[in-house]
Amino acid sequence: MQCVIVDDRPWSTQYAIVSRPHPMQVGVTLESLGAIIAYAEDDAIVIKGTSEVFEELRARGFACVEIERFEIPFDPATSRLPSVMSARTRSIIDSLISLVSDTLVRNSIQSMQNFGTRYWNNVNRDSVSRWVRAQYLAAGITDVRLDSFQYSGTCQANVVATLPGMINPSRELIVGGPS
Numbered sequence: 001m002q003c004v005i006v007d008d009r010p011w012s013t014q015y016a017i018v019s020r021p022h023p024m025q026v027g028v029t030l031e032s033l034g035a036i037i038a039y040a041e042d043d044a045i046v047i048k049g050t051s052e053v054f055e056e057l058r059a060r061g062f063a064c065v066e067i068e069r070f071e072i073p074f075d076p077a078t079s080r081l082p083s084v085m086s087a088r089t090r091s092i093i094d095s096l097i098s099l100v101s102d103t104l105v106r107n108s109i110q111s112m113q114n115f116g117t118r119y120w121n122n123v124n125r126d127s128v129s130r131w132v133r134a135q136y137l138a139a140g141i142t143d144v145r146l147d148s149f150q151y152s153g154t155c156q157a158n159v160v161a162t163l164p165g166m167i168n169p170s171r172e173l174i175v176g177g178p179s
Contacts, residue, residue: 015067016054018045129157136161
């Protein structure tokens with residue numbers, strides 16, 4: 001996985017995710033409407049701009065969703081193991097660590113790489129989505145579903161795994177990954 005710096009001056013203004021409706025509008029660029037492109041890939045773009053810029057994009061037919069800034073506070077009491085643990089707790093942790101195999105981790109990563117992508121033009125995209133779903137189920141997450149949508153005349157699937165929180169179950173945290 002490659003690390004990408006999206007913005008060297010983060011949160012100096014608001015962000016939004018923008019995608020174009022099809023067919024593409026000719027002669028209209030995001031920059032000409034006052035948006036600053038922070039990151040672009042295929043059919044989604046992260047831009048910086050003002051509420052007025054976002055409204056103008058929506059008025060011109062762009063899908064534009066503002067990104068809310070949310071900082072996760074650091075709590076040293078819950079972010080690391082306590083320095084004093086009982087012998088029983090240490091034994092449980094040691095037994096879990098012994099179950100981790102570098103060969104198993106390498107093989108799992110290689111399996112993911114061999115699949116390629118679940119992107120629209122990949123012939124095995126459905127198999128990839130089902131495999132990702134199976135991995136969540138194997139990890140013990142029971143609320144996993146495929147959410148289908150149409151793109152470029154093909155049926156696509158996002159894998160949606162829901163893990164309810166223990167402290168604030170009514171709050172939602174959405175985590176995404178590459179195709």
